[in-house]
Amino acid sequence: EAGVAQSPRYKIIEKRQSVAFWCNPISGHATLYWYQQILGQGPKLLIQFQNNGVVDDSQLPKDRFSAERLKGVDSTLKIQPAKLEDSAVYLCASSLGGGTGSGYGYTFGSGTRLTVV
Amino acid sequence: KNQVEQSPQSLIILEGKNCTLQCNYTVSPFSNLRWYKQDTGRGPVSLTIMTFSENTKSNGRYTATLDADTKQSSLHITASQLSDSASYICVVSAWGAGNMLTFGGGTRLMVKP
Numbered sequence: 143e144a145g146v147a148q149s150p151r152y153k154i155i156e157k158r159q160s161v162a163f164w165c166n167p168i169s170g171h172a173t174l175y176w177y178q179q180i181l182g183q184g185p186k187l188l189i190q191f192q193n194n195g196v197v198d199d200s201q202l203p204k205d206r207f208s209a210e211r212l213k214g215v216d217s218t219l220k221i222q223p224a225k226l227e228d229s230a231v232y233l234c235a236s237s238l239g240g241g242t243g244s245g246y247g248y249t250f251g252s253g254t255r256l257t258v259v
Numbered sequence: 260k261n262q263v264e265q266s267p268q269s270l271i272i273l274e275g276k277n278c279t280l281q282c283n284y285t286v287s288p289f290s291n292l293r294w295y296k297q298d299t300g301r302g303p304v305s306l307t308i309m310t311f312s313e314n315t316k317s318n319g320r321y322t323a324t325l326d327a328d329t330k331q332s333s334l335h336i337t338a339s340q341l342s343d344s345a346s347y348i349c350v351v352s353a354w355g356a357g358n359m360l361t362f363g364g365g366t367r368l369m370v371k372p
Contacts, residue, residue: 146302148302182364182365182367183364183365184263184348184350184362184363184364184365185303185348185362186362187360231300233302233303235302248293248305249305250295250302250303250304251302252300252301252302253300253301253302255300
């Protein structure tokens with residue numbers, strides 16, 4: 143089975159520029175998550191989609207971050223304008239169902255490493 | 260507040276040696292606990308998943324234990340290899356709709372020849 147695909151793998155931008163990341167989840171996975179992982183820390187959830195609807199975006203800095211999953215399949219995460227503290231790995235994950243209680247079918251992509259200079 | 264604490268933060272061992280990583284959690288209602296391995300620059304990869312009724316689960320040289328009473332888990336790595344060098348993240352899931360995952364900060368393991 144194909145895994146969660148993310149692109150690009152790496153991105154370097156200057157502060158105040160814009161950047162977008164793309165994620166294609168595992169086929170059939172209804173739920174998609176975007177995480178921010180700062181070096182040396184565990185991932186922090188930014189936003190969770192169930193199909194094309196937002197379930198949780200409480201930790202998404204909405205003044206500069208936005209995400210969409212228009213057709214309930216792939217998703218994009220955008221940062222505009224970027225700040226130095228946005229330097230991190232942005233991970234996408236997908237799972238079969240809406241709740242994470244079962245624990246199965248939850249798969250991470252390889253991530254996009256963003257460096258803001 | 261749900262929390263997952265891991266120890267040690269970092270660990271250096273010699274190739275061939277065993278090691279044990281610890282995870283303590285306060286997550287309720289508990290659903291399952293997972294250990295992930297994350298190579299530098301890569302996404303986390305699942306090693307084990309344990310539910311409330313499971314005390315131990317193995318995946319090759321990795322063996323995870325769970326004590327639901329004391330809310331502790333450990334990940335034991337046997338006969339370490341250079342390729343085991345990575346971060347190991349403990350993740351605890353709570354029952355409920357939406358995302359109920361709580362991540363630990365990880366243990367960074369370095370295996371030296």
